Amino acid sequence: MNDLFYLSEDQRMIRDLARKIARERIAPRAAHYDETETYPEESIRALMDAGLYGIWLPEEYGGTDMGCLALALVCEEIAWACAATATQYLDQPLGGLPILLAGTEEQKKKYLPRLATGEMLAAYSLSEPGAGSDAAGLRTTAVRQGDHYVLNGSKQWCTNGDHADVIVVFATVDPKLRAKGVTAFLVEKGMPGFSVGKKEKKLGIRASPTVALHFTDCPVPVDQRLGEEGEGFRIAMQTLDVTRPATGAMAVGIGQAALDAAVAYARERQQFGQAIAAFQGVQFMLADMAMQVHAARLMVHHAARQVDAGIRSNTYEASMAKCWAGDAAMKVATDAVQVFGGYGYTREYPVERFMRDAKIMQIYEGTNQIQRVVIARELLGS
Numbered sequence: 084m085n086d087l088f089y090l091s092e093d094q095r096m097i098r099d100l101a102r103k104i105a106r107e108r109i110a111p112r113a114a115h116y117d118e119t120e121t122y123p124e125e126s127i128r129a130l131m132d133a134g135l136y137g138i139w140l141p142e143e144y145g146g147t148d149m150g151c152l153a154l155a156l157v158c159e160e161i162a163w164a165c166a167a168t169a170t171q172y173l174d175q176p177l178g179g180l181p182i183l184l185a186g187t188e189e190q191k192k193k194y195l196p197r198l199a200t201g202e203m204l205a206a207y208s209l210s211e212p213g214a215g216s217d218a219a220g221l222r223t224t225a226v227r228q229g230d231h232y233v234l235n236g237s238k239q240w241c242t243n244g245d246h247a248d249v250i251v252v253f254a255t256v257d258p259k260l261r262a263k264g265v266t267a268f269l270v271e272k273g274m275p276g277f278s279v280g281k282k283e284k285k286l287g288i289r290a291s292p293t294v295a296l297h298f299t300d301c302p303v304p305v306d307q308r309l310g311e312e313g314e315g316f317r318i319a320m321q322t323l324d325v326t327r328p329a330t331g332a333m334a335v336g337i338g339q340a341a342l343d344a345a346v347a348y349a350r351e352r353q354q355f356g357q358a359i360a361a362f363q364g365v366q367f368m369l370a371d372m373a374m375q376v377h378a379a380r381l382m383v384h385h386a387a388r389q390v391d392a393g394i395r396s397n398t399y400e401a402s403m404a405k406c407w408a409g410d411a412a413m414k415v416a417t418d419a420v421q422v423f424g425g426y427g428y429t430r431e432y433p434v435e436r437f438m439r440d441a442k443i444m445q446i447y448e449g450t451n452q453i454q455r456v457v458i459a460r461e462l463l464g465s
């Protein structure tokens with residue numbers, strides 16, 4: 084069972100390493116970080132110490148160049164233990180891939196080797212209070228004045244914005260141009276005119292900070308612009324084409340954790356003189372949960388392998404994988420709570436956390452409704 088025969092030796096090795104760290108060092112602290120809503124410092128440190136932060140980066144920038152499937156495998160293992168830590172972990176490629184995809188050689192050399200070790204943390208800031216699904220409708224402006232741009236506006240829902248050293252901020256040089264005006268900038272912590280705003284109190288992934296960012300006449304040097312003016316939207320979308328499969332992988336991790344917990348509990352919980360696993364009603368639930376997780380994993384791996392094969396027109400499969408896996412995680416985690424009954428509804432057991440954490444998988448990195456829009460557009464050619 085669960086023998087992924089198509090994994091290479093290196094992929095197996097990295098998955099096994101991530102699994103060991105996730106189970107021995109991350110899982111024991113997950114409930115505490117969730118309860119206290121504190122940054123999962125020690126969990127992140129364990130991942131950095133194991134060299135897992137640089138696996139998505141080419142060797143020339145200090146990484147180990149293991150690819151998107153390896154990233155997905157690691158994300159699944161971490162999310163099995165703690166989805167908040169996995170969200171933090173994936174934020175590094177989310178903030179770093181735009182630099183890899185569109186940065187100048189100077190920008191790559193300045194940031195990527197330090198992202199590979201974790202010496203620097205990255206974040207990605209696209210959403211705004213009035214621009215979530217409609218990302219091209221963003222309103223933060225960037226006005227060129229000589230050798231710098233002046234940024235004004237507010238961003239929202241920025242994962243890790245309060246800890247990141249460098250944030251890829253998407254602003255517009257002209258809101259009327261919509262997507263064609265969107266331009267990406269590398270904003271560093273402490274830049275004058277840039278401040279971190281409200282930290283959200285969330286339903287799930289509580290240990291992963293989500294903050295607002297404010298820009299008030301914030302001068303950003305022209306050499307901190309990523310790509311050309313108007314290229315920001317494409318950079319944002321191409322990044323998501325790589326990170327959406329990895330987000331799907333996090334959902335798989337939550338689903339697998341919920342399934343594992345439900346199977347173990349069903350074996351042990353006695354009712355009517357026998358383990359509840361003996362009842363076919365429970366068996367059918369477990370079988371359905373297992374199929375959901377398995378299908379999600381295969382879709383995620385397929386989408387990730389497309390990236391590794393250099394197939395850049397993978398938007399359709401990336402959206403499918405993210406959407407299916409997010410929906411699967413929500414369904415499986417909800418059913419796991421049901422298998423646990425009243426105990427599942429308490430904080431004595433982890434399944435209520437899995438259910439809360441699963442919900443974000445249907446929302447961030449593009450809601451599952453937006454994924455369906457993307458899939459339908461590809462189908463219909465519209």
Ligand code: CAA
Nearest residue numbers: 209215216217218219242262317320321398447448449453
């Ligand atoms: N790759 C390259 N280019 C792309 C692209 C892709 N995947 N998708 C779109 N583009 C290009 C289009 O070709 C188009 O270019 P042209 O004008 O030259 O033809 C341009 O971008 C605009 O595209 P659309 O016309 O399709 O734009 P739209 O306004 O209709 O919006 C959308 C498309 C799919 C709805 C998009 O806005 C979207 O994905 N929205 C969701 C936003 C999102 O995912 N936010 C998540 C934030 S990150 C996060 O949540 C992470 C976290 O906290 C952890």
